[in-house]
Amino acid sequence: MSWKTAIQLRDLDRQDRLELICRKCGHLRYLTAKELLAHKGAAQLYLDEIESRARCTQRGCKGLMRLSMPAQGETSGFVGGIS
Template structure:
C-alpha cells in the first residue's frame, strides 16, 4: 500500500502544501488544499488520483509529476530500541 492511497484531500490541514515535482524537467510548484478543491467533489480524491491528474506547469512541458507533503512544523524521527 502506498501512503498516497490512504490520504484524501479532505484529510489535509487547511493551508498545508503539496510539493509537485515534474519527472521530466524537474520543475517544482506547490498546491494547497484550496487549489485542489476547485469543486466540492474534488475533496474526496485520494492523493494518488491528484498526482495522476496533475501535469507540469512549466511552459511547454506538461509532463507527469510526483507529489510530496510539505511539513511546516518541526519533525521528529522515531527512535526505538530494546531495553
C-alpha cells in the same frame, strides 16, 4: 499500499502544502489543499489520484508530476563529529 492511497484531499488541513515536482523537467510548484479543494469533486480524490492527474505547467512540457508533502517542522544540519 502507499500513504498516498490512504489519504483523501478532504483529510488535509486547508493550509497544508503539497509539493509537485515534474519528472521530466524538474519544475517545482507548491499547492495548498485549499487551492485543490476549489475544483469540483476534488474533495473525494485520494492523493495518488491527484498525482496521476497533475501535469507540468511549464511551457511545452506537460510532464507527469511527483507529489510529496514537505516537512512541517524546522530542519537542521548534522551537528557533531567524531570524537
